[in-house]
Amino acid sequence: MYWSKTLIPTLREAPADAEIVSHKLLLRAGLIRKLAGGVYTFLPLGLRALRKVEQIIREEMDRAGANEVLMPALQPKEIWEQSGRAETASNVLFKVKDSSNREWFLSPTAEEVITTLAANEINSYRQLPKNFYQVSLKFRDEIRPRFGLMRAKEFIMKDAYSFDTTDAGAMASYQKMYAAYQRIFARCGLQAFPVEADTGVIGGSHSHEFMVPAETGENDVAYCEACGYAANIEKATSGLPKTAAREIGAAPEKFATPGVVTIEALSKDPYKVPANRQIKTLVYIADSQPILILIRGDDQLNETKLLAKTGAVVARPATVDEIVLLLGAKPGSLGAVYINFERFPDDVRNSLFEARKNILERDGISGFEKIKVYADERLQGANDMTTGANEDGFHLKNVSIERDIKVTAWFDLRTVSAGEPCAKCAQPLKIRRAIEVGHVFKLGTKYSEKLNATFLAADGSRQPCVMGCYGIGVTRTLQAVIEQGNDKDGIIWPLSVAPYQVCLTPLAVAPESEPMKLAEKIYAELTAQGVDVILDDRDERPGVKFKDSELVGFPIRLAIGEKALAKGEVEIKPRSGPVQFVKIADAVSTVLALVKTVYSR
Ligand SMILES: [Zn+2]
Structure with a gap:
């Protein structure tokens, strides 16, 4: 190609809305141009590099035995209702209506489409295993698109879907994709490493993300240099000991804490209750039901773990108004020792309860007669703890969590921090930022059961296919290559994907x-x-x-x-x-x- 015959509109300065180096360089090097927020045109050089990434992906998918197909970007709403994701993925779905008012979704992924295909075309165990993949445009209704191709409304993704007859077979398919991903990112010149991941709204039992270390990444990864453990912070655990048990008095004791509404304030004069002897009580509305979450005062709740462990589809912090209606006190004085207004005499309690119940039900909140209490495992066995009294300006001390609080279930709900001991080898964990470029999931039978993708087994029984799904953000991978390879003068491409x-x-x-x-x-x-x-x-x-x-x-x-x-x-x-x-x-x-x-x- 002769330079004068193509279009390479290089820029001395990047537009002001380009925040990270790779986004700036994509624009300055004349690879892409913005049409609207999160929507870009690929110029000749950008497209050449993108095609090279795609080619590497195709070669490795083919080598791993996957078959290329191309599925529609326009997907009927009905199959999403069948899988149950019309609701759960609703906030990221691009919804469009045709002239006869029928609703369609622009594909953010294609589990529903491929499983529908399998339901129609796969009938016998003799046809399995199979793996199908496509490289195509995907859509995501990002409220705040940013960082160029990293978080866009429209992007190119490679998505693959495996169908097996057994769990062991599905695991083998998963391993094949895992190995293919390692080859793909290495061939793209990327240092990407696999980390354990949450399965989120996609569902499934087993999952890894492929992460490219970068300060500008939107993910935190906890990792151990000694044993190689690595996990997304949304999933990571550590080997921290539980809270030490102590001798305490016979019952919780109320004391006045006027104006004290934070863990920190309670840890100072005159109260001097260290954060690690406080129970933080959080109120969430999970699938329209209020729940209480108990976390140690020096820990942070991990919302992804909350959803994963409780099985809730959506959860949000309750508003102050809701909290007052539910517990009778404002945030800062909350606790789980006396809930449901147990601190009031019966008649007062009942009338209070009825009055508040009506307001909450009107707002679509139910299940508050028996609020579930989820506590972090680090609090298991803890006593001599201090927590709010559900009365503004008062706290309770001498609290033994197992004696004084009716905990519905114990889960690992906290976010790990750097320096905590690795759960596997006790060496200190480190945390770094990273860009997620790929994700492999073992799905199991979640989609095949809902969309009837079954096969006739050798013994004559009909069974659901065991599935896996595997994504690579192709446009994001391209940008990650630039984020990892650049200097003050510009991009440093690996030869494999250079335009x-x-x-x-x-x-x-x-x-x-x-x-x-x-x-x-x-x-x-x-x-x-x-x-x-x-x-x-x-x-x-x-x-x-x-x-x-x-x-x-x-x-x-x-x-x-x-x-x-x-x-x-x-x-x-x-x-x-x-x-x-x-x-x-x-x-x-x-x-x-x-x-x-x-x-x-
Ligand atoms: Zn370790």
């Missing part, structure tokens, strides 16, 4: 000039050898050409200037290596050798 591998830069471009004639000759020879070459035939100053080529990040630059030419030499410079002068006769072989070394790295 062009070599930039030929003649410093005189008149058709009859020596530099241009030699450039055209080398262009023809390298192209014939299968190298992707761009020839910068713009009549610009050398400084401008060099700056642009470094900004776009072509892995190898071959410059042909009149001065070096007089000595029979050309100048070759790898993007992040030193300049070397080579004889004209050796130019092509030197570039070919470089392409090989850098490529095999």
Whole structure:
């Protein structure tokens, strides 16, 4: 390709709304342009790089035995109702109506479509296992799209779906995809590592995310350098001991704490109750029912764990008004020792309860007669604890959680912090930010049961297919490559996904000039050898050409200037290596050798 024939609108400065380096470079290097928030056009160079990432993915999916298909982006609402996700995924679904008022969803993923296909086309165990994948546009109604392609409303995703007859078979399919993902990201030049992950709204029992370490990532990963344990912070656990038990008095004791509404305030004079001897009581509305969550004062609730452990589909913190109606006190004085107004005499309690019940029911909240109490496992056996008295300005001390509180269930609900001991080997955990580029799930039979994807087994019984699903954010992966590979001058592409591998830069471009004639000759020879070459035939100053080529990040630059030419030499410079002068006769072989070394790295 000749530079002047394509469109590479490089920019000196990135637009102000580009916050992270990869987003800035995508714009500055002329790879993408914004049409609207979270919606981008791929320009020629950006598309070339994207196609290379896609090609690597296709090769590895095919190698792993998956079959490429292409499913519709327009999906009927009914199949989402059948799977139960019309509700649970509602907040990210793009919904459209056709002229006959029928509702459709723009595909954010395709479990419903592929499972419907399997229900119709797969009938016997003899047809299994099967794995289908597609590379296609996906849609997500992001309220706050940001970071360019990282969190967009429209993006390209590779999604694959495996169907097996047994759980063991599904696990084998999962392992195959896991291995394929490691190859894909390595071939893209990305340092991506697998971490244990929450299964979230997709469901399933077993899941890993592939993470690219980056300060700008939107995920936190807890990991152990000693044993290799790594998990998304939403899922990570640690080996912290439970709260130490102590001798305490016979019953909780109320004491006045006027104006004290935070853990910190209670830990100071005159109360001096350390945070690790306080029980923090949080009120959530989970699937329209109020629940109490008890966490130690020095711990933080992990909302993802809350959903995963309680099985709730949606949960939100209760409002102050709701909390007052439910517990009779404002946040800051809440506790689970006396709930349901147990601190009042029977007649007062009953009338209070009825009055509040009516208001709550009107607002769609039910189940408050018997509020469930979920407590973090770290509190198991804890006593000599202090918690709110459900009376503004009062707390209770001498609380033994197992004696004084009716805990419905104990779960691991806290977020781990850096430095806590690894649950496997006790070495300190570290935490780092990362970008999620891929996700593998073992789904089990959740979708096959709901959408009737069954097969006739060898023994004649009809059984649901055991499924897995596997996603790669293709456009996000492309941006992650840039986020990981850049310097002050621009992008540093790996050869495998660079839009062009070599930039030929003649410093005189008149058709009859020596530099241009030699450039055209080398262009023809390298192209014939299968190298992707761009020839910068713009009549610009050398400084401008060099700056642009470094900004776009072509892995190898071959410059042909009149001065070096007089000595029979050309100048070759790898993007992040030193300049070397080579004889004209050796130019092509030197570039070919470089392409090989850098490529095999
Ligand atoms: Zn460890």
